[in-house]
Amino acid sequence: MxxxxxxxxxxxxxxxxxxxxxxxxxxxxxxxxxxxxxxxxxxxxxxxxxxxxxxxxxxxxxxxxxxxxxxxxxxxxxxxxxxxxxxxxxxxxxxxxxxxxxxxxxxxxxxxxxxxxxxxxxxxxxxxxxxxxxxxxxxxxxxxxxxxxxxxxxxxxxxxxxxxxxxxxxxxxxxxxxxxxxxxxxxxxxxxxxxxxxxxxxxxxxxxxxxxxxxxxxxxxxxxxxxxxIDVDEFMRLSHAREACETYDTMREQYSRRRLLIGVDRLDYSKGIPHRVRAFRELLKHYPENRNSATLIQIASPTRESVDAYADIRQELEGLCGAINGDYGELDWMPVRYIHRTVARKRIPGLCRAADVGLVTPLRDGMNLVAKEYIAAQNPEDPGVLVLSRFAGAAEQLKEALLVNPYDVHGTAEAIQQALRMPLEERVRRHQKLLARIREHDxxxxxxxxxxxxxxxxx
CATH class of the missing domain: 3.40.50.2000 (Glycogen Phosphorylase B;)
Incomplete structure (x- = not known):
């Protein structure tokens, strides 16, 4: 050999x-x-x-x-x-x-x-x-x-x-x-x-x-x-490990009255994070039933912070999150939880499993494995919904996700609303097909x- x-x-x-x-x-x-x-x-x-x-x-x-x-x-x-x-x-x-x-x-x-x-x-x-x-x-x-x-x-x-x-x-x-x-x-x-x-x-x-x-x-x-x-079985084992289970339990307890949306990215201009946050603002504006209910947790890990383009996007993102929280937040509800640091990988499966909607909306990406990790982390009996950019390489495989154009902020907001209102039977059916595909092509x-x-x- x-x-x-x-x-x-x-x-x-x-x-x-x-x-x-x-x-x-x-x-x-x-x-x-x-x-x-x-x-x-x-x-x-x-x-x-x-x-x-x-x-x-x-x-x-x-x-x-x-x-x-x-x-x-x-x-x-x-x-x-x-x-x-x-x-x-x-x-x-x-x-x-x-x-x-x-x-x-x-x-x-x-x-x-x-x-x-x-x-x-x-x-x-x-x-x-x-x-x-x-x-x-x-x-x-x-x-x-x-x-x-x-x-x-x-x-x-x-x-x-x-x-x-x-x-x-x-x-x-x-x-x-x-x-x-x-x-x-x-x-x-x-x-x-x-x-x-x-x-x-x-x-x-x-x-x-x-x-x-x-x-x-x-x-x-x-x-x-x-x-x-991804290694589907390995990620599923990670989902049931102590750190992931602790994170899941904490999220479900603290947000028991909320619907969680999760985004996990490096803070890179290719990831479309400001467009995603604007889509969430559109969701709150045009679908007011989500106010005091839906919470976006956006993790944006630091990367290449000495480069001007990355400093600019961080400033833009912090301004957007602050404006949304100021316009829509309540004493007991913050619409956007923005985290600019690296979260331990062992805790990511717990976050994904607790989220009703996974937002993977890059402006351009070779593949984006977070989309596949979100699928693997879900409870198959009550899975969340993946909202995926059509400009991620993963979109060629993951047709049962809700595919969006991240540049179309209003269209992305409508897809998020569809995900939040999707019946259990449809969520299970989509998840089964997505899980089978990422297993076959691991x-x-x-x-x-x-x-x-x-x-x-x-x-």
Whole structure:
């Protein structure tokens, strides 16, 4: 059996549940093959030191964790600058927030070359390499230039925008050319695959060699959708653990006279949180029976707070929540409970289970696993209703949710009202179908399907 080598911006110990579902899923395959997980250590060191040092190796059971340090200059240009200052906003359809003029691309290419140099010293001839996310798009091209012939697959966890938006990125041809160094390129949704196909056919004169196979720049690659899932059974066990049960009991006791709506997000402009709060205000305005009754609990975990766009959205959100509470609140009822901090993951299932409505309404998202976690956390005999943005990758699978356009604030408010008034029989029927689907296409299915397709693509 070939050894699996996982490469990502950050490395996680797959034995630790706090590392998240992705780490656990990859951990199974890594353990089976005595695999290697390679990435940045999270440490920033003095300039020049990282180039001369060997990767730091650590054992995690049968898995080897290999990490490299970055200098401040490399970190700021590769991670903050190009990855999150250019690719993140463009890939989430926010050209207005992209910093095209700062020259970060040189640092992005330099760090990917550094990763390739360090990784090459650790590879075995029959390894299978799986590279993750937008930070490392050019990694395979750098590896190929150094003589790497192993199978290499790439999975993009965020959306891929339409060709016109991709073409706004300076040197976009180089970026997409780099994807053809992979044997397999995986996306979250069929829409993303369509965007890739249109770009490579129109901009790179790619040949379409049968289903999902494209030839351009002298190489052939396979591009398919692999919608990522969650570990449903693991999340259900988390739902019945002590911390989740305590949270559920507390919520039901404190809000025994209320209908709870829950939103759980990072405070990111892609998540559409201000639009969601405005929709809740519309709900209270046009459906007054929800006043002194419905309560929105919005968790917005801090992220990238040094970036102006994130500071702006925090200020906007705090102003909106304060205005709604001032206009509609009572002495014994606060319409919006806004929490700007990270809530322990072990408590999230209890919050989801206590909520009558789950609000997952991003303006654009690759998948959004909170939607699937909300489904898994529900009581199947009395489930809540998922209100889901049609612009989340999850919407392609979760058709029984109430799909909304988050830009249509009034339409979203009407969907929330429909969710609050939905009869039990319909809620149960929708939940059964949604639960069956996330079980069938869970994170383990995602991993197996990608690796099986990579094995065939390599042939």
């Amino acid at each position: 070939s050894r699996l080598v996982v490469v990502s911006n950050r490395v996680a110990d797959p034995r630790k549940s706090a590392a998240g579902g992705l780490a656990v899923a990859l951990g199974d395959a890594l353990n089976d093959t005595g695999g290697l997980w390679f990435g940045w250590s999270g440490r920033i060191i003095e300039p020049g030191q990282s180039e001369g040092s060997a990767p730091q190796l650590q054992r995690a059971g049968r898995v080897t964790l290999a990490t490299v340090d970055l200098s401040r200059e490399d970190h700021d240009s590769y991670y903050l600058g190009y990855s999150n200052g250019v690719l993140w906003p463009v890939f989430h359809y926010r050209l207005d927030l992209a910093d095209f003029d700062a020259g970060y691309i040189a640092g992005y290419r330099r760090v990917n070359r550094l990763f390739a140099q360090k990784l090459m010293t650790l590879l075995h001839p029959d390894d299978v390499i799986w590279v993750h996310d937008y930070h490392l798009i050019p990694l395979a091209a750098e590896l190929r230039a150094m003589g790497c012939t192993q199978r290499i697959g790439f999975f993009l966890h965020i959306p891929l925008p339409p060709p016109q938006m991709l073409a706004a990125i300076p040197q976009h041809e180089w970026l997409i050319r780099a994807l053809f160094a992979y044997d397999l390129v995986g996306f979250q949704s069929e829409v993303d695959v369509q965007h890739f196909s249109r770009y490579v056919r129109n901009e790179a004169d790619a040949q379409v060699l049968g289903e999902d196979r494209y030839r351009a720049f002298g190489r052939t690659t396979v591009a398919q959708a692999f919608p990522i899932g 994170v383990h299915w995602w991993r197996r399907r990608f690796l099986d397709t990579l094995a065939q693509a390599g042939d």
